[in-house]
Amino acid sequence: xxxxxxxxxxxxxxxxxxxxxxxxxxxxxxxxxxxxxxxxxxxxxxxxxxxxxxxxxxxxxxxxxxxxxxxxxxxxxxxxxxxxxxxxxxxxxxxxxxxxxxxxxxxxxxxxxxxxxxxxxxxxxxxxxxxxxxxxxxxxxxxxxxxxxxxxxxxxxxxxxxxxxxxxxxxxxxxxxxxxxxxxxxxxxxxxxxxxxxxxxxxxxxxxxxxxxxxxxxxxxxxxxxxxxxxxxxxxxxxxxxxxxxxxxxxxxxxxxxxxxxxxxxxxxxxxxxxxxxxxxxxxxxxxxxxxxxxxxxxxxxxxxxxxxxxxxxxxxxxxxxxxxxxxxxxxxxxxxxxxxxxxxxxxxxxxxxxxxxxxxxxxxxxxxxxxxxxxxxxxxxxxxxxxxxxxxxxxxxxxxxxxxxxxxxxxxxxxxxxxxxxxxxxxxxxxxxxxxxxxxxxxxxxxxxxxxxxxxxxxxxxxxxxxxxxxxxxxxxxxxxxxxxxxxxxxxxxxxxxxxxxxxxxxxxxxxxxxxxxxxxxxxxxxxxxxxxxxxxxxxxxxxxxxxxxxxxxxxxxxxxxxxxxxxxxxxxxxxxxxxxxxxxxxxxxxxxxxxxxxxxxxxxxxxxxxxxxxxxxxxxxxxxxxxxxxxxxxxxxxxxxxxxxxxxxxxxxxxxxxxxxxxxxxxxxxxxxxxxxxxxxxxxxxxxxxxxxxxxxxxxxxxxxxxxxxxxxxxxxxxxxxxxxxxxxxxxxxxxxxxxxxxxxxxxxxxxxxxxxxxxxxxxxxxxxxxxxxxxxxxxxxxxxxxxxxxxxxxxxxxxxxxxxxxxxxxxxxxxxxxxxxxxxxxxxxxxxxxxxxxxxxxxxxx
Numbered sequence: 001x002x003x004x005x006x007x008x009x010x011x012x013x014x015x016x017x018x019x020x021x022x023x024x025x026x027x028x029x030x031x032x033x034x035x036x037x038x039x040x041x042x043x044x045x046x047x048x049x050x051x052x053x054x055x056x057x058x059x060x061x062x063x064x065x066x067x068x069x070x071x072x073x074x075x076x077x078x079x080x081x082x083x084x085x086x087x088x089x090x091x092x093x094x095x096x097x098x099x100x101x102x103x104x105x106x107x108x109x110x111x112x113x114x115x116x117x118x119x120x121x122x123x124x125x126x127x128x129x130x131x132x133x134x135x136x137x138x139x140x141x142x143x144x145x146x147x148x149x150x151x152x153x154x155x156x157x158x159x160x161x162x163x164x165x166x167x168x169x170x171x172x173x174x175x176x177x178x179x180x181x182x183x184x185x186x187x188x189x190x191x192x193x194x195x196x197x198x199x200x201x202x203x204x205x206x207x208x209x210x211x212x213x214x215x216x217x218x219x220x221x222x223x224x225x226x227x228x229x230x231x232x233x234x235x236x237x238x239x240x241x242x243x244x245x246x247x248x249x250x251x252x253x254x255x256x257x258x259x260x261x262x263x264x265x266x267x268x269x270x271x272x273x274x275x276x277x278x279x280x281x282x283x284x285x286x287x288x289x290x291x292x293x294x295x296x297x298x299x300x301x302x303x304x305x306x307x308x309x310x311x312x313x314x315x316x317x318x319x320x321x322x323x324x325x326x327x328x329x330x331x332x333x334x335x336x337x338x339x340x341x342x343x344x345x346x347x348x349x350x351x352x353x354x355x356x357x358x359x360x361x362x363x364x365x366x367x368x369x370x371x372x373x374x375x376x377x378x379x380x381x382x383x384x385x386x387x388x389x390x391x392x393x394x395x396x397x398x399x400x401x402x403x404x405x406x407x408x409x410x411x412x413x414x415x416x417x418x419x420x421x422x423x424x425x426x427x428x429x430x431x432x433x434x435x436x437x438x439x440x441x442x443x444x445x446x447x448x449x450x451x452x453x454x455x456x457x458x459x460x461x462x463x464x465x466x467x468x469x470x471x472x473x474x475x476x477x478x479x480x481x482x483x484x485x486x487x488x489x490x491x492x493x494x495x496x497x498x499x500x501x502x503x504x505x506x507x508x509x510x511x512x513x514x515x516x517x518x519x520x521x522x523x524x525x526x527x528x529x530x531x532x533x534x535x536x537x538x539x540x541x542x543x544x545x546x547x548x549x550x551x552x553x554x555x556x557x558x559x560x561x562x563x564x565x566x567x568x569x570x571x572x573x574x575x576x577x578x579x580x581x582x583x584x585x586x587x588x589x590x591x592x593x594x595x596x597x598x599x600x601x602x603x604x605x606x607x608x609x610x611x612x613x614x615x616x617x618x619x620x621x622x623x624x625x626x627x628x629x630x631x632x633x634x635x636x637x638x639x640x641x642x643x644x645x646x647x648x649x650x651x652x653x654x655x656x657x658x659x660x661x662x663x664x665x666x667x668x669x670x671x672x673x674x675x676x677x678x679x680x681x682x683x684x685x686x687x688x689x690x691x692x693x694x695x696x697x698x699x700x701x702x703x704x705x706x707x708x709x710x711x712x713x714x715x716x717x718x719x720x721x722x723x724x725x726x727x728x729x730x731x732x733x734x735x736x737x738x739x740x741x742x743x744x745x746x747x748x749x750x751x752x753x754x755x756x757x758x759x760x761x762x763x764x765x766x767x768x769x770x771x772x773x774x775x776x777x778x779x780x781x782x783x784x785x786x787x788x789x790x791x792x793x794x795x796x797x798x799x800x801x802x803x804x805x806x807x808x809x810x811x812x813x814x815x816x817x818x819x820x821x822x823x824x825x826x827x828x829x830x831x832x833x834x835x836x837x838x839x840x841x842x843x844x845x846x847x848x849x
Contacts, residue, residue: 014365016332018355019065019080020049022340023105029341038340039348042068051349052342061352064359069340073120076109080335081123082130084263087331088225089134091259091367095266095325096123099294099354100337101347102214102270109335110267111219113196124221124265128192131225131263137187139228144192145181146199149318150217151289157199157219158182159617160690161652167320176320182617183224194622205780206283208272213780216286218293218318219267229257229369257369264325268294271347293318298354300326305360326358329366334358391520395513402509409502416495420488431481438470593618593631600636605646612640612649616656625660634660634669641678647688654682654694661701670698671708671715680720689729696724696732700739706746709761718743718765725770730779737774737785740767744792751796760799768793768806775811784824787815791827800837809838813847 022042025033041050041058044066050058065079084094098106107122114121131142146157147165156162165180186192204216269290296316303311304327311327313319325332336355338348445466596618599611615633618624628634637660640653657675660666670676676699683695699717702708712718721736743762750756762768771790777783794803794812803809816828832838842848 014331014363016326016334016358016361016363017064017080017083018334018336018359019067019076020063020352020355021067021071021076021105021109021335021337022069023103023337024069025340029339033341033343036342039342039345040338040340042066044068049352051345051352061356063355067335073109073112073114073122074126076335077123077126080333081127081265084331084333085127085130087365088223088261088263089131089227091227091261091369092365093262093264093324093328093330095264095322095330095332096127096335097266097268097322097325097332098335098337099268100270100351101339101344102208102272104270104337104339104351106270106337107215107219107267109337110265111196111200113193113200124196125189125193127263127265128186128223129189131223132186132189132192135225135227141185141226142187143183143185143224144195145178145183145222146195147178147181147220147222148203148217149220149293149321150204151286152293152317154178154181154317154321155202155217156180156182157202158184158195158620160202161613161616161655167317169320174323176323178222181222184621191621191623198620204286206286206778208283214272215267215269216283216290218269218290220321221265221267223263223265225261225263227259227261229259259367259369262330264322264330266322266325268297271350273347292316297322298357301354301357301361304362305357325363326361327363329364331365332361332363391516395516398509398513398516402506405502405509406506409499413495413499416492420492423488424485427481427484431477434477435474438474441470442467593627593633597628597631597633597636600640605649608640608644609646609648609652612637612652612656616652616659619656619659622663625663625666629660629666629669634666635673638670638673638675638678641682647686647691650682650686651688651691651694654679654691654698658694658698658701661698664705667702667705667708670702671711674715676702676712676715676717676720680716683720683724689727689732692724692727692729693731693735696721696735696739700735700742703739704742704746706750709743709746709750709756712743713761713765718762718767722765722767722770730782733774733777734779734781734785737777737782737789740771741785741789741792744789748792748795758798759802760793760796762789762793763799763802768802768808772806772808772811775808776814784821787819787821787824787828791815791824791831794828794831794835794838797835797837800835804837804841809841809845809847812838813842 022040025038037052039052041052042048043050047063047066049061049063049066051061052058067076067079081096084096088094096110098110100106110123112120112122112125114125128142135142148155148157153163154165154167156165159182162180162182165178167176168179169176184195186195199219199221203219205213206216208214271291271294272287293316296312296319299312299315300319300322302308313323324330334355336351338351596611596614599607600615602608602611615628615637619628619633634657637653637656640649641657644650644653657670657679661670679695679698683692683699686692686695699712699721702712702717703721705712721739724732724736727733740762744760747756747760747762762771771786771793774782775786775790777786790808790811793799794808803812812828812832816825816832819825819828832842
């Protein structure tokens with residue numbers, strides 16, 4: 001009889017599926033191209049697309065799906081991504097990718113969060129909803145990493161400090177991995193949305209002529225799914241008819257089976273022509289890097305479509321990361337996005353041809369099921385603990401029983417000896433007394449006989465008879481005493497025999513204990529052999545999986561497990577010794593938050609750096625923030641800001657405080673412990689733009705609290721923000737602009753509710769000139785926040801004279817006409833039309849709103 005197992009690998013050929021999506025005309029195209037027809041014509045019912053060369057000729061292309069400008073986000077998800085998500089839940093790897101010209105809706109299709117409108121949710125959000133709805137939390141796990149490829153550097157969007165992650169390639173299998181990336185386990189949709197918001201906040205974007213918020217990096221979301229296989233036995237036990245039963249040892253050695261799959265969602269940066277996008281300076285360098293990586297991807301697609309012997313995967317990091325998605329083992333779905341404008345016919349043609357070539361790429365999709373040997377080891381450890389506990393209970397019972405029997409035997413022997421001794425003494429005294437009495441009687445009779453000789457002669461015969469009777473009685477008494485003494489001796493012998501029997505029973509029980517100890521030693525040796533064979537089995541399984549991947553076929557068994565099962569059938573389960581355990585736990589659970597916080601006060605700089613990074617990562621999760629504050633983490637972070645001179649420690653500590661400052665309760669604690677003063681001192685001393693960005697982000701979060709306005713300004717928070725303007729770094733300026741917008745919004749709300757009177761504190765601190773100067777900044781995040789801040793300041797008549805004197809009126813008029821966001825544009829319009837002072841100045845200058 002034998003028991004064998006094999007890792008099940010299913011190979012399925014699958015072509016890359018490609019869908020095309022048309023973006024509707026935007027406001028600029030409606031005005032500029034009003035007299036021209038769209039350059040494309042869609043035939044969704046035929047899954048065709050016509051690309052017009054001119055008014056008479058057009059080329060026709062077929063795709064797997066053709067999505068019009070009216071297609072909903074739900075429709076796009078169901079035809080593009082849902083089949084891939086379902087494959088991932090079944091154990092296959094999957095990739096969903098968006099490709100197209102900048103400004104055609106790639107990020108809208110994939111990464112839209114849908115905060116304002118749930119129907120606008122993108123593929124990322126909907127895919128995670130389906131995954132979390134399908135898994136079982138008790139046995140399955142979902143984790144993710146969120147990265148961006150920026151200027152050929154892989155950066156962690158969940159941990160901005162980790163800005164140059166290396167790609168590691170397995171020399172044997174060729175698989176690529178990113179061990180340096182942050183991996184976060186996801187339990188619910190809310191935590192996933194929070195992670196997406198954190199990642200989007202760190203993603204690089206810029207304002208170009210083609211798109212006001214153009215992504216300048218490739219965003220990559222990696223979702224790892226680990227599922228336990230249910231409802232199917234992977235191991236069949238074949239037992240002979242003579243046995244008629246299966247070994248419990250074999251049942252305990254059945255490892256559970258898990259499926260590991262990965263979903264990769266790739267939001268590629270848009271391809272662009274420099275003459276059309278107007279990129280220059282650093283934005284131009286970004287555009288060159290984007291076009292170079294997309295060009296490398298196009299070369300790989302061409303080589304795979306033409307079945308070329310050489311595929312230039314190593315030309316860029318993007319192609320190395322997507323190695324498994326094109327020509328690999330993943331089920332891949334591509335959506336190419338295009339615009340209708342005839343001015344961009346060349347870019348539209350290039351995008352369509354990219355999709356056509358991608359449809360020719362064949363992937364060999366693989367389903368891999370693996371044995372969970374760690375779970376098996378944990379189960380064996382539990383069984384071993386149970387057997388050891390049972391052995392200890394039995395041994396304790398035997399020891400107690402031996403002690404009881406020994407004590408009882410000793411007590412009975414002592415009682416018997418005591419009774420025998422007392423009886424002998426009593427009999428001895430009794431017979432001695434009778435002997436003395438007989439002698440005394442004889443002496444008296446003798447005296448009487450001497451005094452009466454005559455009478456003696458007469459009574460001689462009578463006396464002799466009496467003496468004979470007395471002697472006869474004495475003999476009888478002596479015989480009775482001897483009999484009773486013999487009886488007592490027999491009883492004593494009987495008790496000694498009982499003592500010998502009890503001693504023999506004790507010896508027998510000790511021999512049983514020795515036998516049990518010998519069996520225990522043998523079982524410990526067998527367990528050691530089983531563990532070594534189990535480790536060999538794991539190695540054999542890995543080698544077999546590698547051989548199966550290289551083409552040896554799925555039918556090969558594991559010889560290590562076969563020999564192990566053969567050994568286990570011939571051995572009976574015994575008590576096992578307690579072996580070492582190796583539970584896998586997170587650092588947070590292993591060390592404990594209190595110990596991690598204590599490392600912040602270490603005298604070694606490297607230890608403090610690593611400890612503050614761990615605390616910063618924990619603070620990024622809302623579930624950990626309350627625990628960190630309760631354990632004194634906030635106080636420790638503020639102490640580091642006050643005392644440390646290490647730039648890295650101050651930067652990471654400021655970032656952690658910024659994360660904690662997102663909570664209103666924590667904001668009060670930060671203010672109470674002098675946090676604003678410390679942040680202001682750090683801003684005045686720091687020169688690193690990243691440190692200043694973290695400090696500005698923390699103060700910006702505090703600016704959004706209505707209750708802290710006066711205290712924040714009094715402790716120098718606004719002046720600290722304005723002091724960081726000299727840095728000039730776009731990321732720092734974006735956080736400064738956000739903080740000013742938050743402060744202005746809170747002031748506006750307080751004034752509307754009647755809680756504030758008088759001129760704005762921002763105006764008092766001299767922020768208005770900088771606001772006017774940057775109201776039309778090229779960076780979209782800076783410009784958007786400044787426009788919003790200016791509108792809130794101008795809403796109240798008390799600030800109107802300052803608005804006019806600083807030249808902000810012209811910016812308000814521009815915002816009301818040209819702002820890309822409708823809500824800000826309407827707010828500026830309402831402000832201009834509702835202010836008497838501004839209306840009067842506009843009439844004087846003959847400005848029409």
